[in-house]
Amino acid sequence: MSNKLATLKFEKLKEIKWRELIIGVSMPMIGLLIFLALWHGIAPNIKTSLGEFPQPKQVFAQWGNLVDEYKSEHDRAAQFYERQEKRNAELLVKDPTAKLDTREFSGRPTFFDKIKTSLITVLSGFLVATIIAIPIGIMIGLSQTLYSAINPLIQLFKPVSPLAWLPLVTIVVSAVYVSDSPAFSKSYIISLFTVSLCSLWPTMINTAVGVAGVSKDLINVSRVLRLGWFTHVIKIVLPSAIPMMFTGLRISLGIAWMVLIAAEMLSQNPGLGKFVWDEFQNGSSDSLSRICLAILVIGLIGFLLDRAILMLQTYVNWDKSAVVR
Amino acid sequence: MSQIHLELTRVGIEFPTPKGPFCALRDVDLKIKKGEFVSLIGHSGCGKSTVLNIVAGLYQATTGGVVLNGREVNEPGPERAVVFQNHSLLPWLTAYENVELGVKRVFKGKKTKTEMREWIEHNLELVHMTHAMHKRPDEISGGMKQRVGIARALAMEPQVLLMDEPFGALDALTRAHLQDSLMEIQNELGNTVIMITHDVDEAVLLSDRIVMMTNGPAATVGEILDVKLPRPRNRLELADNAEYNGYRSAVLRFLYEKQKKIEPISAKRAEKQLEKDAPAQAKSVA
Numbered sequence: 001m002s003n004k005l006a007t008l009k010f011e012k013l014k015e016i017k018w019r020e021l022i023i024g025v026s027m028p029m030i031g032l033l034i035f036l037a038l039w040h041g042i043a044p045n046i047k048t049s050l051g052e053f054p055q056p057k058q059v060f061a062q063w064g065n066l067v068d069e070y071k072s073e074h075d076r077a078a079q080f081y082e083r084q085e086k087r088n089a090e091l092l093v094k095d096p097t098a099k100l101d102t103r104e105f106s107g108r109p110t111f112f113d114k115i116k117t118s119l120i121t122v123l124s125g126f127l128v129a130t131i132i133a134i135p136i137g138i139m140i141g142l143s144q145t146l147y148s149a150i151n152p153l154i155q156l157f158k159p160v161s162p163l164a165w166l167p168l169v170t171i172v173v174s175a176v177y178v179s180d181s182p183a184f185s186k187s188y189i190i191s192l193f194t195v196s197l198c199s200l201w202p203t204m205i206n207t208a209v210g211v212a213g214v215s216k217d218l219i220n221v222s223r224v225l226r227l228g229w230f231t232h233v234i235k236i237v238l239p240s241a242i243p244m245m246f247t248g249l250r251i252s253l254g255i256a257w258m259v260l261i262a263a264e265m266l267s268q269n270p271g272l273g274k275f276v277w278d279e280f281q282n283g284s285s286d287s288l289s290r291i292c293l294a295i296l297v298i299g300l301i302g303f304l305l306d307r308a309i310l311m312l313q314t315y316v317n318w319d320k321s322a323v324v325r
Numbered sequence: 326m327s328q329i330h331l332e333l334t335r336v337g338i339e340f341p342t343p344k345g346p347f348c349a350l351r352d353v354d355l356k357i358k359k360g361e362f363v364s365l366i367g368h369s370g371c372g373k374s375t376v377l378n379i380v381a382g383l384y385q386a387t388t389g390g391v392v393l394n395g396r397e398v399n400e401p402g403p404e405r406a407v408v409f410q411n412h413s414l415l416p417w418l419t420a421y422e423n424v425e426l427g428v429k430r431v432f433k434g435k436k437t438k439t440e441m442r443e444w445i446e447h448n449l450e451l452v453h454m455t456h457a458m459h460k461r462p463d464e465i466s467g468g469m470k471q472r473v474g475i476a477r478a479l480a481m482e483p484q485v486l487l488m489d490e491p492f493g494a495l496d497a498l499t500r501a502h503l504q505d506s507l508m509e510i511q512n513e514l515g516n517t518v519i520m521i522t523h524d525v526d527e528a529v530l531l532s533d534r535i536v537m538m539t540n541g542p543a544a545t546v547g548e549i550l551d552v553k554l555p556r557p558r559n560r561l562e563l564a565d566n567a568e569y570n571g572y573r574s575a576v577l578r579f580l581y582e583k584q585k586k587i588e589p590i591s592a593k594r595a596e597k598q599l600e601k602d603a604p605a606q607a608k609s610v611a
Binding site: 235 | 381382383400401402403405406407409411413415416417418426427430461463481
């Protein structure tokens with residue numbers, strides 16, 4: 001009798017699990033389908049100077065075109081290097097002491113090169129921001145005096161739009177970063193610092209709040225053990241501040257990615273921002289679909305960056321059972 | 326009087342509030358011999374914890390002072406290890422690592438790595454925690470956490486062990502278990518202990534002396550009771566012991582007759598105000 005009850009219970013549990021699975025998979029699908037259907041239906045009604053607003057299928061078709069462009073550009077580069085090698089070899093045969101002339105292939109950066117550039121720029125900008133924000137955040141979290149001194153500055157600069165920073169950064173970088181053979185292009189440096197300037201605040205504030213919120217009991221433990229300043233920070237302050245710190249880092253990275261696109265448009269850093277800008281200037285029949293595609297890719301990369309930070313948090317955080325969402 | 330190990334002389338403390346200073350303790354005098362087990366008992370809010378925090382060096386006395394082995398106590402230090410009420414283990418470290426933190430601090434340069442490891446393991450063995458040595462606080466029960474807290478304090482080889490309601494947050498069975506463990510350890514190591522408690526049975530069972538405190542504000546030592554029960558003590562045998570019950574009723578009479586808890590409304594208000602303005606300090610007063 002009880003056995004029968006157990007199986008019945010088990011069946012019921014199984015059923016619930018299945019229901020959860022079906023809802024978990026089908027609901028996002030249904031949401032997506034409704035969105036695509038609406039898009040498909042509404043798009044032809046929007047007439048623009050570049051023709052009708054593209055439908056989903058036209059946008060996704062652009063993906064194929066961009067991949068083809070990438071492939072042909074890749075082939076051209078290979079051919080270029082092949083020719084160069086051949087030429088140099090011939091030169092060497094004629095005159096072993098000949099000065100060889102090797103050049104980089106200077107083709108157009110394709111969509112995928114631009115994604116790479118954008119990722120490198122945003123990550124370096126975010127890195128610079130983090131390197132500045134976390135130590136300052138720890139300092140002002142530990143010292144109320146320092147906090148009172150720096151907090152007004154944070155509040156003042158935090159709401160400034162990247163578009164306001166950009167002209168200033170451009171002029172300063174142009175004046176300061178002068179080199180005959182620059183290792184990095186100016187547009188990269190400008191985008192990087194604009195991203196840093198806009199994205200360092202959430203990390204700084206959240207680190208400070210996390211550090212200041214260390215439990216009084218744990219501070220008493222540290223005082224009784226008479227831990228040194230450094231051990232106190234490493235063993236007690238940082239571990240308890242980690243969740244807050246990562247909340248800040250996530251917001252910062254999100255802002256960094258948003259700012260980057262705007263910065264690239266104006267600084268002409270060859271990334272996704274420039275891609276959108278160029279297509280806008282270009283005004284061909286494909287432009288609208290390509291911009292739509294770029295928006296989807298930008299969104300997807302932003303999402304993946306956020307997931308990456310979450311994964312890092314789960315890895316770094318001592319509390320593996322903490323729910324991260 | 327060369328036996329006096331720890332001496333509190335006319336200790337008083339005032340906390341600043343907007344309505345002027347709030348006097349939590351006044352003229353607390355106490356002399357403690359080496360190896361003595363002393364309990365502080367009193368109604369909640371009477372300043373027991375404040376006394377302990379002053380001895381620990383976490384608070385500074387406004388008047389008077391604490392002298393340990395001829396030296397005045399001004400700041401916290403590992404020679405006065407504290408067992409906190411809510412264990413206060415670092416949640417990101419295992420039991421072993423929590424004990425290690427203190428051991429490294431105290432025995433750096435005095436013990437080799439192997440000696441330190443053996444010492445940590447020995448202390449965890451004292452509190453019967455070897456089986457869960459490498460578990461983090463969130464993986465063990467409340468009683469086990471408190472055991473680790475005791476091991477951490479013991480491992481620092483303190484001259485005085487300060488315990489702030491160490492078993493207050495535990496269920497009765499676990500508490501009895503830990504009390505027995507503590508008696509066993511005390512029997513073996515002969516530490517000087519000051520323990521805060523609000524449990525009359527616990528005080529009589531464990532202590533050599535029970536210090537009963539009057540109600541605050543301006544609380545002070547009311548009576549001191551010498552408990553002359555022979556050791557080792559057994560809670561079952563003592564249950565019907567007339568002497569034990571005599572001590573018990575003496576403490577109860579002090580708490581419920583002489584220091585009946587009546588709070589004038591104005592004092593309540595002052596306390597509320599204090600909590601609002603200085604939450605950290607008020608916590609220990611309450």
